[in-house]
Structures are given as structure tokens and as C-alpha cells.
Amino acid sequence: MRSVVIHKSNNSMDMLNGPLMGKLIAFAMPIAITSVLQQLFNSADIVVCGRFVGNVALAAVGANFQIINLFINAFLGLSVGANVMIANYIGAGKIQKIYNVVHTAMTFAMLFGVILTILGLFFSRNILIFLGTPEDILAPATLYLRIIFIGMPFMVVYNFGAAILRSIGDTKRPLILLTITGIINVILNIFFVVVFGMGVEGVAIATVTANAISSITIVIFLVKEKSVVKYDFGKFMIAKDSLLKIMKIGIPSAIQGMVFSISNLCVQSAINSLGTSVIAASTAAFNLECFPYFMISAFSSACLTFMSQNYGALQYDRCKVVLKDCMILSLIFSGALIVVIVIFARELLGLFTYDKEVIEIAMRRIYIVCALNWISSFYEVLSAGLRVLRHPMIPAVLIMIGTVFFRFAWIFTVFPIYKTFDSILVVYPLSWVIIIIPMVIAYIKVSKVMLN
Numbered sequence: 001m002r003s004v005v006i007h008k009s010n011n012s013m014d015m016l017n018g019p020l021m022g023k024l025i026a027f028a029m030p031i032a033i034t035s036v037l038q039q040l041f042n043s044a045d046i047v048v049c050g051r052f053v054g055n056v057a058l059a060a061v062g063a064n065f066q067i068i069n070l071f072i073n074a075f076l077g078l079s080v081g082a083n084v085m086i087a088n089y090i091g092a093g094k095i096q097k098i099y100n101v102v103h104t105a106m107t108f109a110m111l112f113g114v115i116l117t118i119l120g121l122f123f124s125r126n127i128l129i130f131l132g133t134p135e136d137i138l139a140p141a142t143l144y145l146r147i148i149f150i151g152m153p154f155m156v157v158y159n160f161g162a163a164i165l166r167s168i169g170d171t172k173r174p175l176i177l178l179t180i181t182g183i184i185n186v187i188l189n190i191f192f193v194v195v196f197g198m199g200v201e202g203v204a205i206a207t208v209t210a211n212a213i214s215s216i217t218i219v220i221f222l223v224k225e226k227s228v229v230k231y232d233f234g235k236f237m238i239a240k241d242s243l244l245k246i247m248k249i250g251i252p253s254a255i256q257g258m259v260f261s262i263s264n265l266c267v268q269s270a271i272n273s274l275g276t277s278v279i280a281a282s283t284a285a286f287n288l289e290c291f292p293y294f295m296i297s298a299f300s301s302a303c304l305t306f307m308s309q310n311y312g313a314l315q316y317d318r319c320k321v322v323l324k325d326c327m328i329l330s331l332i333f334s335g336a337l338i339v340v341i342v343i344f345a346r347e348l349l350g351l352f353t354y355d356k357e358v359i360e361i362a363m364r365r366i367y368i369v370c371a372l373n374w375i376s377s378f379y380e381v382l383s384a385g386l387r388v389l390r391h392p393m394i395p396a397v398l399i400m401i402g403t404v405f406f407r408f409a410w411i412f413t414v415f416p417i418y419k420t421f422d423s424i425l426v427v428y429p430l431s432w433v434i435i436i437i438p439m440v441i442a443y444i445k446v447s448k449v450m451l452n
Contacts, residue, residue, distance in 0.1 A: 011165070011170040011172065011173060011225075011227075012168040012169050012170060012227055013026070013027060013168070013169025015087075015169060015305065015306045015310065016309055016310060016315065016318075020318075020322060021325055023306075024299070024302045024322070024326060025329065027169060027171055027301075027302045027305070027306070028295075028298040028299045028329070029171075029298065030171035030174070031166070031171050031174075031175075031297075031298035031301050032294050032295045032297075032298035032333075033175055034162075034171070034174050034175045034178045035290075035294035037175075037178035037179060037181075046058060046061055046062065046283060046284065046352050047351055048189045048190065048193050048194075049061050049199075049200065049203060050280070050284075050352050050354075051353075052193050053193065053199050053200070055276060055280050055353070055355065055358070056136060056137055056140065056276065057140060057199055057200050058280045058283065058284075058352070058353065059134075059137045059276045059279040059280045059283070060137040060140035060141040060144060060200050061141075061144055061200055061203065061283070062279055062280060062282070062283025062284075062286075063128065063131070063137060063141045063268070063279060064128075064141055064144055064145045064148070065268075065283060065286060066261055066264045066267075067128075067131075067145065067265065068148060069261050069264070070258055070261035070265065071116065071155075072155065073254070073257025073258050073261050074258050075155060075159040075160070075254075076159055076163075076253075076254075076257055077250060077252075077254025077255065077256060077258065078246070078247075078251070078253070078254045079105070079160045079162075079163035079250065080163065080249060080250055080254075080304065080387065081105075081245070081246035081248065081249040081250025081251070082101055082102075082105035082160060082164060082246050082250070083163040083164070083166055083167050083304060083308070084249050084304060084305075084308045084387060084388060085097075085101045085242070085245050085246060086101050086164060086167035086168075087167040087168075087304075087305050087308035087312065088308045088311060088312035089312065090167065090168065090228065090309055090312065091308065091310060091311065092312040092313065095228055098228045098229065099228070100237075100239040100241070100242040101239075101242045101245075101246065102164055102222075102229050102231055103231065103232065103235050103239070104237060104238050104242040105160050105163075105164065105242075105246060106157070106160060106161070106164075106219075106222070106231055107236045107237055107238055108160075108238065108243065108246070109157045109159075109160035109161075110153060110156075110157060110236075112156050113152050113153025113154070113155070113156035116149065116153075116156070117149050117150055117152045119149075120145070120146065120148075120150075120152060121146055121149055121150070124142050124145040124146045124149060125142040127145070128141050128142055131265060131268060131269045131272060132269045132273060133272055134272060134275070134279075136276065137279075140199060140200045141200075143200055143201055144200040144201070144203070144204045147204035147205060148204055148207065148208065150208060151208030151211045151212060154208070154211040154212045154214065154215035155211050155215070157218070157219065158211065158214045158215040161218035161219060161221070161222055164222060164231075165222070165225075165229070166301060166305055167229060167305060167308075168227055173221055174218065177217050177218060178214065181210040181213045181214045181217075184209070184210050184213060185209075185210035188206035188210065189202065189203050191206075192205060192206055219231070219233065248392070249387055249392050252387070252392035252393045252395070252396040253387060253396070255400070256383060256392075256395055256396040259396070259403055259404045260399065260403055262404055263403040263404045263408065263431075266407055266411050267407060267411060267424060268282075269411075270411050270415050270424050271421070273419075274421060277355070277357060277358055277361060278421055280353060280355070280358050281358045281359070281360075281361035281362040281365070282361075282362070282365055282421075284349050284352035284353060284358065284359075285349065285362040285363075285365035285366050285369075285370065286365070287352065288341050288345065288349070288366065289365070289366070289369055289370040289373060291337055292334040292335075292337045292338045292341065292373045292374065293334075293376060295330065295333045295334040295337055296330050296334045296373070296374075296376050296377050296380050296381075297380060299326045299327075299329050299330035299333070299377070299380075299381060300326070300330070300380040300381050300383065300384045301384070302322075302326055302329075303322055303326035303327075303381050303384040303385060303388075304384040304387060304388060306322045306326075307319045307322045307323060307384070307388040308388050310322065311388050311389070316451040316452070317451075319385075319388070319451055323384075323385045326381050326384075327377060327378070327381045327382075330377035330380070330381055331374055331377045334373065334374045334376075334377060335374045338371060338373055338374055341370060342366060342367070342370065342371055345362075345363060345366045345370075346359060346363065349362050349363070349366075364421055364422060364425065365421075365425055368428070369425055369428045369429070372428075372429045372432070375429065375432045375436065376432060378439065378440065379395070379398075379399070379432070379436050379439045382395070382439045382440065382442075382443045383395035383439070385443055386442065386443055386446060389446050389447065389450040389451070390450070391442075391446050391450075394439075394442045394446070395439060395442075398435055398438050398439055398442070399435055401434075401435075402431050402432075402434040402435035403435070406430070407431055410430075411424070411427070414427075
């Protein structure tokens with residue numbers, strides 16, 4: 001057994017020693033709140049469009065949510081590879097390896113972001129047409145998406161930078177940063193739309209500006225960092241060994257996140273066929289539905305980082321405790337948040353639109369999808385554990401089967417028969433259950449081998 005702390009700094013956390021519950025909460029809560037603030041970037045767009053521009057603009061922005069989430073999940077998944085490897089090397093005390101991973105990850109993030117921008121500018125309209133976006137919102141939806149793609153490099157760099165900071169337990173500075181830029185985003189939304197009378201282009205420019213500020217600032221944090229994850233700006237490098245290890249964990253994690261988004265895109269295409277009011281309602285409900293999931297994802301991230309450091313330090317019994325505690329905390333915190341959302345759902349939906357018909361349609365998604373979102377805790381936390389134990393493809397494959405295959409089959413067989421909003425929504429909880437059962441079995445088998 002090894003317990004080495006090599007990352008002394010005011011912003012780091014000792015994950016290898018001492019009680020866990022308090023540290024897990026202290027680590028996870030800033031991540032959850034940060035995710036909420038990131039979502040508020042989009043929520044601010046929705047609120048401003050719904051109240052000051054109209055339902056067409058609201059639907060135009062909403063039609064892009066699953067597309068944008070697809071790319072965000074790809075960034076987050078790839079950054080998991082950097083997070084796991086850095087945390088693992090911290091536990092093992094390998095300083096040079098940490099340096100290589102940090103600089104490889106940041107160089108890759110910049111290149112990847114630029115490539116996405118180029119592709120996005122060319123294919124935005126085609127993507128929206130493929131998804132069956134209604135003709136009355138196609139033009140504003142395309143404009144919004146193209147502007148968002150211009151800011152993709154900022155989004156990628158921010159997410160990789162935040163992942164690097166999380167590897168040493170620093171989740172507070174990203175929270176402070178997103179708080180400031182979230183406020184800036186809201187102010188710019190109002191400024192561009194209300195003062196200058198702009199439409200969806202105004203809210204998109206505000207979002208990209210806020211993301212740019214977040215990205216630049218997080219790079220400054222890393223440049224000035226005093227611990228082993230310090231970034232030497234201008235040191236562009238791709239260490240083959242580091243990149244391969246990042247990709248080995250990151251690509252399956254990205255696939256896992258992306259298959260959810262791909263299946264959601266399929267579901268979104270079915271929702272699009274039900275008209276603008278249903279699109280607007282689903283968009284508003286989705287914004288509330290995200291919040292308990294952010295709590296679940298935060299404890300999954302805590303499990304990932306804490307287990308990685310302890311696995312690197314060969315503290316296998318502590319790895320088991322980390323996963324158990326994260327599962328318990330995820331269920332408690334997400335469940336409590338869901339109760340609050342369900343109770344005050346109509347009032348919260350009223351922030352997005354005045355239309356009572358849209359609110360009533362959105363309530364159906366709240367009751368069917370959001371109320372059962374706590375179930376996601378099981379596969380999210382177990383997925384994190386399997387990534388740490390060097391089996392990232394297991395959750396990726398299981399989630400692909402449970403979401404892409406099952407949801408596609410449902411949309412192309414059940415939905416054409418019933419063709420209602422409710423018949424679309426029930427696919428979510430059903431797919432979660434299909435994933436969880438084999439995920440539990442897989443983790444039990446893998447952990448018996450890797451943690452003994």
C-alpha cells in the first residue's frame with residue numbers, strides 16, 4: 001500500500017487519507033453547482049427567447065439542445081481520460097507522467113475544438129434538416145447552431161482544463177469562474193435581445209462570449225497553478241504514450257456520453273414531428289430535468305477521481321468505500337432535488353414561457369422522466385468505477401445497447417402506432433432499467449478481480 005501526496009497547494013485535496021463522506025460532498029457539490037451554471041447558459045437563452053422573442057425562437061434554440069449536448073458529452077468523456085490518468089499518477093507519485101498528460105490534453109483540446117468549428121460551420125443546417133426540424137424554425141435554429149460552433153474551441157478547452165483541476169480535488173475555482181461568467185451571460189442576453197432587439201443570434205453570441213471568458217480564465221488558473229498540474233502555456237506537445245492512455249479511457253467515456261445524446265437526438269426527431277408547442281414544452285422541462293442529473297454526475301465524478309488516486313496508491317479497500325459512499329450520496333441528493341422540482345414544477349416552468357398549454361405539456365415530461373431520474377445514479381456511479389478499473393468499454397457497450405438500440409427500436413415501432421408525447425417519454429425510464437441490471441453484474445465481477 002502506498003499513500004503519497006505530491007500535489008501540495010491551497011486548492012488541492014488529500015483523497016488518500018482520512019474520512020471520505022465529507023470530502024466527497026465537498027468535491028461533488030461545486031461540480032454539481034458548476035454544471036447547473038453551465039446549463040443556465042442555455043437556460044438564459046431559453047428564458048430570454050421565450051419571454052422577449054417568442055415561441056418560434058424558443059423552439060429554435062431548443063431544437064439545438066440535444067445537438068449541443070452531443071458535443072459537450074464528447075468533450076466531457078474525452079476529458080475523463082485526462083482526469084483518470086492524472087489522478088492515477090498522483091496516487092502513484094509519477095510527476096513526469098503528470099506533466100506529459102497535462103500538456104498533451106491541453107494541446108489536443110485546442111486542436112479538437114478548431115476542427116469541430118470548421119465542421120460545424122459547414123454542416124449545421126444539414127444536421128437540423130436530418131433531425132426533422134420544422135421549416136418555420138429551421139433558419140433561426142441554423143443561425144444559432146453556427147454561432148455556437150464558432151465557440152466550440154472555448155468549450156473544449158474549458159472542459160479539459162476543469163478536468164485537470166478536478167484531478168487534484170480543485171472543484172471550487174471552476175465554480176467561482178462559472179458563477180461570474182454565468183452572470184455575464186445573462187446580462188449579455190438581455191443586452192443583445194432587449195436593448196438591441198436581436199433574436200437567436202443575440203443569445204448565441206452571449207453564450208459564446210461567456211464560454212470564451214471561462215476558457216481563457218481556466219488556462220490562466222493552470223498557468224499559475226503551484227501543484228504538479230501546472231501548465232506551461234505555449235508548450236504544445238502530444239506525448240504518444242499519454243495520448244493513447246487518455247484515449248483508451250476517454251474514447252469509451254465519450255462514446256458512453258454520446259450514445260445518450262444520439263439516442264436523445266432520435267427522440268428529439270420524434271418530438272419535432274409533434275409540432276412547435278411540444279418542442280417548446282419539452283425544452284422547458286428538459287432544463288429542469290437536467291438539475292438532478294447534474295447532482296448524479298457530480299458524485300460520479302467524485303467516484304472517478306477519488307477511486308483513481310486510491311487505485312494508483314494500491315488502496316483497494318478504500319476504492320470500494322468510495323464507490324459505496326458516492327452511490328448513497330448520489331441517491332440522497334438527486335432524490336431530494338427531484339422532490340423540490342416536482343412540487344414547484346409549474347412555477348419553475350413559468351420562468352421559460354407564459355403559454356399555459358406549453359406548461360401543461362411540459363408537466364407530463366416532469367412526471368414521467370424527471371421524477372424517475374434518481375435511477376440514473378446506479379449506472380453513472382458504476383460506470384465511473386468500471387473506468388477506473390480499466391474496463392471503460394463495458395459501460396459504453398451496455399449504454400449503447402440500452403439507449404441507442406432500445407430507444408431507436410421504440411421510436412420506429414411503438415411511437416408510429418400511438419404517436420403521442422407520453423409514448424415517447426416512457427422510453428427514458430425503461431432504457432435506464434435495461435442498462436442498470438447488466439451494469440451491476442459487470443461491476444461485481446470486475447471488482448472481484450481488480451480490487452482483491
